[in-house]
Amino acid sequence: MPYVVERKPLTLLERVYIPQILAGLRVTLKHLFAPNVTMEYPEQRPPIPAGYRGVPTLVKDPNGREKCVSCQLCEFVCPPKAIRITPGEVPADQPDRAHVEKAPQAFDIDMLRCIYCGLCQEVCPEEAIFLQNQFSMTGYTRAEMVNDKARLYELGGTLPDQHFKWDKKKDAAEHGNAH
Amino acid sequence: MTAIVEFWNNLHPLLQGVIKGLAVIGVMFPIGGACSLVERKVSAAIQGRPGPNRAMPFWFAWVPVIGPFLQRLGVFHLMADGAKMFFKEDSLPGHVNKFYFLLAPVVAMIPALTTVTVVPFGAYFDEAGRMIPLVLANLDVGILAVFAIGSLGVYSLILAGWASNSKYPFLGGIRASAQLISYELSMTLAVVPVFLMINVPGGSGTLSLTDVVGFQSGTWQGLTMASLHGTWFIMTMPLAAIIFLVALFAETNRLPFDMAEGEADLVGGFHTEYGAMKWGLFFVAEYSHMLIGSGVFTLLFLGGWNPLPFVPLASVVGWLAHLSPLFQHPLAVGLLSIGIFLAKVLFFMFLFMWVRWTVPRFRYDQVMKLGWQKLLPLAIGNLIFYAVLIALLQPKL
Numbered sequence: 275m276p277y278v279v280e281r282k283p284l285t286l287l288e289r290v291y292i293p294q295i296l297a298g299l300r301v302t303l304k305h306l307f308a309p310n311v312t313m314e315y316p317e318q319r320p321p322i323p324a325g326y327r328g329v330p331t332l333v334k335d336p337n338g339r340e341k342c343v344s345c346q347l348c349e350f351v352c353p354p355k356a357i358r359i360t361p362g363e364v365p366a367d368q369p370d371r372a373h374v375e376k377a378p379q380a381f382d383i384d385m386l387r388c389i390y391c392g393l394c395q396e397v398c399p400e401e402a403i404f405l406q407n408q409f410s411m412t413g414y415t416r417a418e419m420v421n422d423k424a425r426l427y428e429l430g431g432t433l434p435d436q437h438f439k440w441d442k443k444k445d446a447a448e449h450g451n452a453h
Numbered sequence: 454m455t456a457i458v459e460f461w462n463n464l465h466p467l468l469q470g471v472i473k474g475l476a477v478i479g480v481m482f483p484i485g486g487a488c489s490l491v492e493r494k495v496s497a498a499i500q501g502r503p504g505p506n507r508a509m510p511f512w513f514a515w516v517p518v519i520g521p522f523l524q525r526l527g528v529f530h531l532m533a534d535g536a537k538m539f540f541k542e543d544s545l546p547g548h549v550n551k552f553y554f555l556l557a558p559v560v561a562m563i564p565a566l567t568t569v570t571v572v573p574f575g576a577y578f579d580e581a582g583r584m585i586p587l588v589l590a591n592l593d594v595g596i597l598a599v600f601a602i603g604s605l606g607v608y609s610l611i612l613a614g615w616a617s618n619s620k621y622p623f624l625g626g627i628r629a630s631a632q633l634i635s636y637e638l639s640m641t642l643a644v645v646p647v648f649l650m651i652n653v654p655g656g657s658g659t660l661s662l663t664d665v666v667g668f669q670s671g672t673w674q675g676l677t678m679a680s681l682h683g684t685w686f687i688m689t690m691p692l693a694a695i696i697f698l699v700a701l702f703a704e705t706n707r708l709p710f711d712m713a714e715g716e717a718d719l720v721g722g723f724h725t726e727y728g729a730m731k732w733g734l735f736f737v738a739e740y741s742h743m744l745i746g747s748g749v750f751t752l753l754f755l756g757g758w759n760p761l762p763f764v765p766l767a768s769v770v771g772w773l774a775h776l777s778p779l780f781q782h783p784l785a786v787g788l789l790s791i792g793i794f795l796a797k798v799l800f801f802m803f804l805f806m807w808v809r810w811t812v813p814r815f816r817y818d819q820v821m822k823l824g825w826q827k828l829l830p831l832a833i834g835n836l837i838f839y840a841v842l843i844a845l846l847q848p849k850l
Contacts, residue, residue: 292695298811305499306807312502 327392327405330383331430332423338432339371339440341402344378348394348403356387357394373443381423385411400439404430473589477569485740490531492806499810505530543729546617553616558727558734561609564602565741571598572748573663575758575790576766577783584670584767586663587787595661596648599749600641603704606742607633610706610713610723613735617726625722628817629713632703635824636710640700642832643693646839647686647753654847662749666757670765678846683763687754692835694754696828701746703824706739707805709812712820747801748794755797758790766790 287293313320322328335341344361362379364371371377394403408429413419421429461469490505497504505527513520513529523529545551573588592598607630614626651668652658671682687694703710714722724735751757759765770789773780780786815823 295808295812299807302499302807302811305501306495307498308501310498310501310503314503 322407322409326407326409327390327395328407328409329385329405329411329421329429330388330390330392330394330403330426331406331408332381332402332426333404333430333433334427335435335440336432336438337370337440339374340377340427341400341435342378342381342398343374343376343400343402344381345376345399347397347399351393351397353391353393354387354389356384356389358382358384371440373440373447378423381426383421383426385419385421386416401435401437404433406430470589474570477589478566481566481569481741481744482737484744485737486531486535488740488743488802489534489736490527491802493530494527495803495806496810499807508533538730538733541729543731546619546726548618549726550616550618553612554726555731557609557613557616558731558738560612561606561735561738562741564605564609565738565745567602568599568745569741571595571662572745573666573752573757574748574794575787576663576666577786577790578767578770579783582767584663584667585783586666587791588663591661591663593659593661595659595663596644596665596749596753597660599662599745600637603742603745604633604637606738609735609738613727614723617723619726621720622723622725625713625715625719625725628719629706629723632706632710632712632820632824635821636700636703636828639696639824639828639832640704642829642836643696643700644753645836646690646693646843649840649843650681650686650689662752662757666752666759669756670759670767671763672765672768673763680763683765685754685756685759685762688762690754690835690839692831693839694750696832696835697750697754699823699828701750702805702808703820705742705746705805707743708809709815710820711814712817715814717814743802743805744798747798747805750801751794751797758794760793766793 332340332342344359346359346361349355349357349359358380359378359382360380362377364374364377390405392405395405406429411419464472494504503525506525508527508529509520509524510529510532513523545554570589571592571594573586573591575587576584577587579585610629610633611626614622614624614629617623647665648660651664665686668682669685671679673683674680681689702708706713712722714724716722719725724732727735756762760769766786766789770780770786773789780789
């Protein structure tokens with residue numbers, strides 16, 4: 275059922291304009307003295323809702339170990355090809371990482387290319403990459419806009435983890451039933 | 454003090470004129486600049502945001518309370534804007550007619566700074582109690598000179614629009630010229646009743662703005678004709694005042710009559726191809742036009758430097774003289790009158806900004822319709838009405 279808005283002819287006072295303009299001036303004058311509604315950004319930050327998808331970051335497991343195993347799935351799935359991973363082995367001289375399969379040697383995300391689609395987070399089998407609430411990525415050079423591994427871990431920090439994958443692998447290895 | 458006055462009086466009149474002219478320009482330019490800042494602040498306040506509040510010279514941050522306060526006020530943005538306009542690359546497009554392109558901003562400034570010569574901005578009283586206006590040239594053609602020179606401003610818009618050799622500036626220039634010429638008519642016709650009123654038949658006729666203010670500086674004499682001299686013309690001729698004000702908005706290219714530079718349909722209008730200080734000159738010229746226009750409106754309809762209707766400047770000076778005879782000094786009276794006049798003018802500058810954020814921009818055909826089909830008949834009717842009224846009443850005046 276279409277709804278027809280009937281255009282009423284203007285009254286004489288409305289056609290004279292002046293009273294209408296004066297009424298408008300009253301409204302704007304009220305706004306002139308009303309408090310500002312602006313948030314002054316660098317000093318005041320907006321509250322970030324839970325589940326916000328900002329800058330992609332790498333996270334560590336509760337024991338402070340890298341979760342990323344450099345499987346390169348995120349690099350493969352990334353639509354704008356923003357992610358570059360150089361796969362690497364875990365050094366043998368680190369006993370607390372003895373059961374970690376692999377780790378990236380280098381992990382770069384070019385934030386000038388990243389489109390914040392979150393596919394990397396979806397595809398990651400180790401839940402190592404997360405889009406977190408960091409929303410303000412700025413820099414003066416192109417090089418500054420490339421997040422390297424150290425920066426990604428600094429942004430990501432540690433997320434609570436329910437799986438303790440490496441601990442389970444360690445238990446399995448110690449009790450002799452690997453797979 | 455007397456030595457300075459002596460020295461001043463001994464100066465060559467030409468030199469005196471140059472110094473006075475430079476002094477007036479030296480006041481108008483900064484007010485124009487300050488208005489651009491106030492415009493930004495008022496716009497921001499009406500829109501519920503703080504407006505410019507970042508720029509600050511680094512050493513000023515050390516001043517404890519005043520520094521941050523001035524920064525919040527945004528006063529340093531004025532310097533930043535000025536510095537930017539002077540030092541930014543002043544590009545000259547290759548496809549323009551260079552001579553007229555460069556001439557247009559200069560032509561914009563000339564009428565803006567020339568009209569001020571006949572606009573009185575204050576007065577003092579000599580020993581005989583006569584009112585001596587503070588004006589660069591107290592011409593008898595006063596308002597005629599303002600209209601004649603002020604309408605030259607349209608040349609700069611046409612020149613800028615045409616010389617830019619580009620479609621949008623051209624359309625902007627065309628629109629501006631049509632609009633300015635259309636509203637010139639109703640503006641002039643709205644003013645005629647005022648001069649019919651102040652010119653008594655048989656006396657020597659005058660178009661001087663000073664005499665308009667002189668007519669409006671009287672005291673309450675009861676319900677008689679003499680009381681007309683205490684009223685302001687906005688009370689006796691409200692319709693003329695409204696027509697003049699609307700035409701003034703159109704003449705100064707201010708919103709809602711922002712046809713020349715409507716950025717929604719014409720990019721930047723006539724100044725699309727301009728940058729840096731050349732653009733800045735257009736900007737200052739617009740504010741100077743607004744200042745002069747508000748000044749003329751104040752003189753014609755709002756009693757000039759008289760503080761209130763029926764309370765002329767002379768009465769106020771008389772009351773102040775009871776406090777201290779120092780207030781009777783011409784210098785004090787002059788400063789007081791300039792202060793009152795400037796306050797009214799600055800209120801109008803605020804009104805310009807206030808209306809800008811209230812009334813949306815008209816369409817071009819609406820502007821033309823309003824000018825030719827509404828304002829012009831109104832102005833003519835108003836003129837005939839007051840001509841008849843004054844013819845009937847003036848024998849008793």
